[in-house]
Amino acid sequence: MRCGLFAAVLAGGLMLGGGAWAIGDPNEALADKAQESRAVAIGQQLRCLVCQNESIEDSGADLARDLRRLVRQQVAAGQSDEQVVQWLVARYGNFVRLSPPFEWSTVLLWGSPLVAVVVGGGIALFARQRRPVAPAPLDAAEQARLRSLLDT
Amino acid sequence: MNRRLLLLVPFAGVVAAGAGFFAMLKRETEGTFDPRGVPSMLIGKPVPKFALPGDPGFGAADLAGKPILVNFFASWCVPCVEEADVLMGLQRAGVAIYGIAYKDKAPATAAFLDKHGNPYARLGRDDPGLVAIDWGVTGVPESYLIDKDGTVRWRWVGPLTAEAVTGSLEPLLRQYA
Structure with missing residues (x-):
């Protein structure tokens, strides 16, 4: 029983702490839990421009910390998720999105799985057609000849 | 079409890729291309107010x-x-x-x-x-x-x-x- 209570308290503590743990410094977190989790969700889609392969929520870079703070300011000011992302895209371009939108400059990026399927399928079909066809069954004359050869 | 010509397709691809990379390196040494550069959103726009x-x-x-x-x-x-x-x-x-x-x-x-x-x-x-x-x-x-x-x-x-x-x-x- 005591053990169970301890586990429940621990689990509760972990769940409460979850939001603040996403970033290094709990002081950065917004007081409003709902707003904080929105800010985390937004930050996870945004690239840290210093380290380039981390989101601003994961990065320890100075610029990422500034961007986290700006994202939180805008969330607290009542901006929608898309407005916050657009605000950053206006400054840093679509590069700041970890998931780039589908547009002309990203056609090749998003289309590459389709290209791979088409090219791979084409090669597979081509190879199938080139496979040697099974020889036609022997006709009566050939079977007679075969038999006579085997009998000798 | 002559099927042998098909053999030239991968060859042409390699040549095109090579020419592309060469142009990239040349522009990099000339200082007109920065491979790590992220295009700026400000080009052609007025400076932000500050x-x-x-x-x-x-x-x-x-x-x-x-x-x-x-x-x-x-x-x-x-x-x-x-x-x-x-x-x-x-x-x-x-x-x-x-x-x-x-x-x-x-x-x-x-x-x-x-x-x-x-x-x-x-x-x-x-x-x-x-x-x-x-x-x-x-x-x-x-x-x-x-x-x-x-x-x-x-x-x-x-x-x-x-x-x-x-x-x-x-x-x-x-x-x-």
Whole structure:
């Protein structure tokens, strides 16, 4: 029983702490839990421009910390998720999105799985057609000849 | 169609890729291409509104009347030392350079400029680094060419090199003079 209570308290503590743990410094977190989790969700889609392969929520870079703070300011000011992302895209371009939108400059990026399927399928079909066809069954004359050869 | 011609397709692909990479490397050594550069959203747009304190500080309204090179730098930034000579050369050639000290402390900036030379006609201080974010700066050093109408024409990420100056900046300075 005591053990169970301890586990429940621990689990509760972990769940409460979850939001603040996403970033290094709990002081950065917004007081409003709902707003904080929105800010985390937004930050996870945004690239840290210093380290380039981390989101601003994961990065320890100075610029990422500034961007986290700006994202939180805008969330607290009542901006929608898309407005916050657009605000950053206006400054840093679509590069700041970890998931780039589908547009002309990203056609090749998003289309590459389709290209791979088409090219791979084409090669597979081509190879199938080139496979040697099974020889036609022997006709009566050939079977007679075969038999006579085997009998000798 | 002659099926043997099909064999040329992969060959042509390799040649095309090779030519592409060669052009990329050539433009990189000429200073007209930066492989790590993220395209700036400001090109062709007016400079974002700002006003920075400094020595003497400046704001968006001051970037007009002549082409101005705006250089974001910091005393703690190692590549900024690398470009110091290039900037001093530009200053001697008569290019107006306005500096923005990014997240720096005034005495440290002053010591840096004493040591490596001060190419800046005006010096703004962006201690919180928020003006840099409005400009889309990803790190220091970063340089922007503003034409006489206050429109951003060019951005260079990282230390300015002699090649970038001759290959990109000088033609643009002539164009927007």
